[in-house]
Amino acid sequence: MVSVTRAVFGDLPLGAGTVEKFQLQSDQLRVDIISWGCTITALEVKDRQGRASDLVLGFAELEGEVAPVQGTAFDLRKPVELGKHLQEFHMNGFDHNFCLKGSKEKRFCARVHHAGSGRVLEVYTTQPGVQFYTGNFLDGTLKGKRGAVYPKHSGFCLETQNWPDAVNQPHFPPVLLKPGEEYDHTTWFKFSVA
Numbered sequence: 001m002v003s004v005t006r007a008v009f010g011d012l013p014l015g016a017g018t019v020e021k022f023q024l025q026s027d028q029l030r031v032d033i034i035s036w037g038c039t040i041t042a043l044e045v046k047d048r049q050g051r052a053s054d055l056v057l058g059f060a061e062l063e064g065e066v067a068p069v070q071g072t073a074f075d076l077r078k079p080v081e082l083g084k085h086l087q088e089f090h091m092n093g094f095d096h097n098f099c100l101k102g103s104k105e106k107r108f109c110a111r112v113h114h115a116g117s118g119r120v121l122e123v124y125t126t127q128p129g130v131q132f133y134t135g136n137f138l139d140g141t142l143k144g145k146r147g148a149v150y151p152k153h154s155g156f157c158l159e160t161q162n163w164p165d166a167v168n169q170p171h172f173p174p175v176l177l178k179p180g181e182e183y184d185h186t187t188w189f190k191f192s193v194a
Contacts, residue, residue, distance in 0.1 A: 002020060002024075003023075003024075003025050003026075004023070004024050004025075004072065005022070005023045005025075005067040006021070006022050006023075007020065007023075008019050008020060008021075008141045009021040009034050009035075009036075009179060009181025010180060011179075011180075012036075013015050013180075013182070016140045017033055018066065019034050019036040019179070020035045021035075021041070022034075022035070028045065029043070029044060029045040029156050030042070030052070031044075031046045032119070038103050051159050063166065066099055066163075066171075069098075073085070073089035074089055074096065074098070076098075076132075079111075082134065082153075082156070083122070083153065086127055086134070086153065087162055088090075090098045090125065091134070092136060093133075093134040093152075093153055094133060094134045095132075095134070095136060096131070096132055096135045097129045097130070097132070097161070097164050097168075098129060099129050099163060100125070100127070100129055100130065101126065101172065102128060103126075104126055105126065106124050106186070107121075107125065107126075108122070109124055109125045109158070109160065110122070110123040110130060110132075111123075111191045112156075112158075113194060117193075118193045119191065119192075119193060119194075120191070120192045120193065120194050121158075121191055122138050122159050122177075122190040122192075123160070123187065124187070124188040124190070125160040125185070125186070125187040126184075126186050126187075127160040127161055127162065127185050128161045128162055128163060128173040129160070129161055129173075129175050130159065130160050130161070131157070131159040131160075131164075132156070132157070132158060132159075134153050135150070135154055135156060135157075137152075137153050138151060138152050138153070138154055138155065139151065139152060139183065162175045177185055
């Protein structure tokens with residue numbers, strides 16, 4: 001049996017409208033979706049034993065650990081040449097969240113310098129973390145402008161965010177947004193030439 005229910009989740013500030021929650025349920029899963037940004041707020045599916053359980057989307061394993069970077073391959077507090085760094089530490093690349101010092105104010109997050117062109121990118125954010133991803137799954141099949149080919153590690157992402165699995169880790173920065181609360185985070189990208 002499949003059912004869909006609809007209920008009021010909350011009201012937007014200044015009379016801007018109502019946010020609704022839709023619940024889709026079958027004998028295999030239950031998902032709650034709010035109309036504000038079409039956001040999935042809960043997802044439960046059955047496991048091999050038929051037990052329904054909450055899922056955290058996007059993560060195969062969650063450790064909930066905050067570890068120091070000093071003396072490890074993750075110590076990027078001083079400039080490194082990324083390709084050489086990955087080789088030196090025998091790494092397949094980065095796809096990790098880096099925890100920033102707690103503050104809701106604008107703070108420095110990362111600096112990247114491309115020696116060949118002199119371009120510099122500085123990232124500032126109000127978020128408590130940044131996911132650093134180094135194009136680990138690029139394989140040369142993706143083509144860019146003027147036929148540019150993108151092999152493995154030919155690009156990177158700096159994605160400011162909350163810490164993964166924060167919803168299940170009470171010692172992580174809070175992540176849940178409740179009705180009546182406002183989501184207010186900013187990330188700044190500053191470009192220059194050195």
